[in-house]
Amino acid sequence: MQPEGLRRAVEAARAVVSELGLPADDVDVVHDSDRVVLRLLPADVLARVAPGGQSAESAFEVEVARRLTGVDAPVAELDPRSDPRVHARDGFAVSLWTYYEPLGAEIAPADYADALQLHHAALRRIDLDAPHFTDRVAVALAGVDDRERSPELSDADRAFLHDTLRGLSAGISADGARDQLLHGEPHPGNLLNTRRGPLFVDLATCCRGPVEFDLAHGPEEAAEHYAGADPELVHRCRALNWALFSAWRWRRDDQMPDRDHWRAEGLHRVRAALGRT
CATH class of the missing domain: 3.90.1200.10 (Aminoglycoside phosphotransferase (APH), C-terminal lobe)
Structure with a gap:
């Protein structure tokens, strides 16, 4: 995203997390392209933030994750502290996920x-x-x-x-x-x-x-x-x-x-x- 878009995306994610009563003082940008992935601390929640025009894709992803989690698929899970849905904020679609600390070893x-x-x-x-x-x-x-x-x-x-x-x-x-x-x-x-x-x-x-x-x-x-x-x-x-x-x-x-x-x-x-x- 352009710098101004990224700033607004960060603020949108922070607002969603804060409204859930979770602390979001620090933000690390994990991935930045047409949509961004942010780690918010100290709540340690992963936010996927997409432009509002991609809200349908974000909702589809949330539904896929919800169903696959129910059958024990090897997938990253949604954050259990939030409802499994997409939050609309300031023209962005925000979904909240569990953060997993990556291991250094490469997958064979x-x-x-x-x-x-x-x-x-x-x-x-x-x-x-x-x-x-x-x-x-x-x-x-x-x-x-x-x-x-x-x-x-x-x-x-x-x-x-x-x-x-x-x-x-x-x-x-x-x-x-x-x-x-x-x-x-x-x-x-x-x-x-x-x-x-x-x-x-x-x-x-x-x-x-x-x-x-x-x-x-x-x-x-x-x-x-x-x-x-x-x-x-x-x-x-x-x-x-x-x-x-x-x-x-x-x-x-x-x-x-x-x-x-x-x-x-x-x-x-x-x-x-x-x-x-």
């Missing part, structure tokens, strides 16, 4: 696969109206095809991303029998190593599709430890995920740090992944 690919299998098993136990992964591809395609929304994307790269997104999406979705609820973006940054074990966060990306779509976000070695995974489908999903990543980076309003680097790197990763499919 085999442990990542184990955590993802547990997560997928829990997702099969809940009933939730979630979009299909192809809906996300359609949104990305709309941005790629709209020159006003991606003005710096060259004609050649625009055509390349368009064809890649459309072709891979159609091929991967052809066998709908493999579909189930997924995390949506379970990359290593969305899996915390905690004293409770690995816990998934950022649940707003929940969607439907084959488990290989999720596996393609993780370490390449993880698929070897996931029972029943199709290696070739994982490779195709990895190429699709990099194409989606690239499409987001070329949006005019994208706020990812070091965006210029990731624009070039994303396209490189797509081509490298396509070489393995």
Whole structure:
């Protein structure tokens, strides 16, 4: 967020926490992009603060977390001192979560696969109206095809991303029998190593599709430890995920740090992944 937006987001989170009777004297910025994640102390609560236009996504994430917690999924939980809902403050949507002190050790690919299998098993136990992964591809395609929304994307790269997104999406979705609820973006940054074990966060990306779509976000070695995974489908999903990543980076309003680097790197990763499919 821009500095003024970040200041207002911090104040909105502090106001919500204070109204619950919890002390929020100090604020640490854990993550800052189009929405921010804040740790408020000494209450030790994690606040996810999104622009008001993303309130529906925030509410969806809260509902996903609530249902998954009820089936003992390996996910970060909402803060038990607050109702499981989104708080509207000063044009922001604020949700409150439990803070988990991260452990320093990196999660091994085999442990990542184990955590993802547990997560997928829990997702099969809940009933939730979630979009299909192809809906996300359609949104990305709309941005790629709209020159006003991606003005710096060259004609050649625009055509390349368009064809890649459309072709891979159609091929991967052809066998709908493999579909189930997924995390949506379970990359290593969305899996915390905690004293409770690995816990998934950022649940707003929940969607439907084959488990290989999720596996393609993780370490390449993880698929070897996931029972029943199709290696070739994982490779195709990895190429699709990099194409989606690239499409987001070329949006005019994208706020990812070091965006210029990731624009070039994303396209490189797509081509490298396509070489393995």
